[in-house]
Amino acid sequence: MRARVYVSLKKSVLDPQGKTIHHSLQNIGFQQITEVRQGKFFEIDFASELTREEVQAEVEKIARDVLTNPVIEEFSYRIE
Amino acid sequence: MKFGVLMFPGSNCEHDAYHAIRKVLRQPAEFIWHQSTDLKDCQAIIVPGGFSYGDYLRTGAIARFSPVMGAVRRFADRGGLVLGICNGFxxxxxxxxxxxxMLRNRGLKYVCRQVSIRVENARTPFTGLAGEGDVWNIPIGHMEGNYTLDTDAFQRLERNRQVVFRYCTPHGEITADSNPNGSAANVAGICNPRGNVLGMIPHPERASEPLLGSEDGVRLFQSMIQSRSQV
Incomplete structure (x- = not known):
């Protein structure tokens, strides 16, 4: 099974990279964009004998303890 | 007082710290490899600057899981002195x-220059020989020094006087212009509630000899030594 984990800065934290990308996109004509947030993306492959629930528990623990700093970041994921 | 200087893959200020302790402070020092859990009876631990593990994932995020950091945590819990400089912070x-x-610097640029910092709390083992309000001339060099903390926790930090250093003008004024990286309330260094763990973004080891343009960093190391000689 493969987990895809998305990490981004919390909404309450200023994302200057996202802001810079947003301004650049506006400058080249993409006027309809209201916000850009930049984040990180991880693909994690698990051994096939694990159940979906086991993978889910592991992914949440990995994302919480390692992939994010909870002071400034949040995550979402999907398993396929 | 014997100092231990940690070494992670990607550390690059460990020799500077080792040099300052041995040659300037004339104290014993040993390097401690990140795989070790033996702190070699050191009475103070320096977590040096650099790019541990290439800054992969987040700065400091992977070094945290090194075996040596478990030993450092137990050492700190017993009241041992721990100084984290830049990446060490x-x-x-x-x-x-x-x-x-730490967030990326405001302006998204690596900042490398001499700054002024003000001693906000002189009652720590790291600042005992300084006066409150003293201004130190000291270098910085970092990409992620934009300190952040949620509002409630930040108020606790201020109330407990855990802010030890703030960026300031050469005259000691705390202004927006003297903040090189966007750090909350100009924070340049903080300690834990007990005061035995200090993290700072500026580099005292790079301000320890006249040749380097400033000796202000020496007072920090001397304070550490004095704090333990009184015990």
Missing amino acids: QILLESGLLPGA
Whole structure:
């Protein structure tokens, strides 16, 4: 099974990279964009004998303890 | 007093710290490899600057899981002196030994220059020989020094007088212009509630000899030594 984990800065934290990308996109004509947030993306492959629930528990623990700093970041994921 | 200087893959200020302790302070020092859990009876631990593990994932995020950091945590819990400089500060934040996190610098640029910092709390083992309000001339060099913490926790930090250094003008005024990286309330260094763990973004080891343009950093190391000689 493969987990895809998305990490981004919390909404309450200023994302200057996202802001810079947003301004650049506006400058080249993409006027309809209201916000850009930049984040990180991880693909994690698990051994096939694990159940979906086991993978889910592991992914949440990995994302919480390692992939994010909870002071400034949040995550979402999907398993396929 | 014997100092231990940690070495992670990607550390690059460990020799500077070792030099300052041995040659300037004339104290014994030993390097401690990140795989070790033996702190070699050191009475103070320096977590040096650099780019531990290439800054992969987040600055300090991977170094936190090194075997040596478990030993450092137990050492700190017993009241041992731990000084994290720059990337070392970031490692202490990721380890939870100090509260908060680092964001990329305001302006998204690596900042490398001489700055002024003001001693905000002279009653720590790291600042005992300084006067409150003293201004130190000291270099910085970092990409992630934009300290942040949620509002309630930040108020606790201020109330407990855990802010030890703030960026300031050469005359000691705390202004927006003297803040090189966007750090909350100009924070340049903080300690834990007990005061035995200090994290700072500026480099005292790079301000320890006249040749380097400033000797202000020496007072920090001397304070550490004195704090333990009184015990």
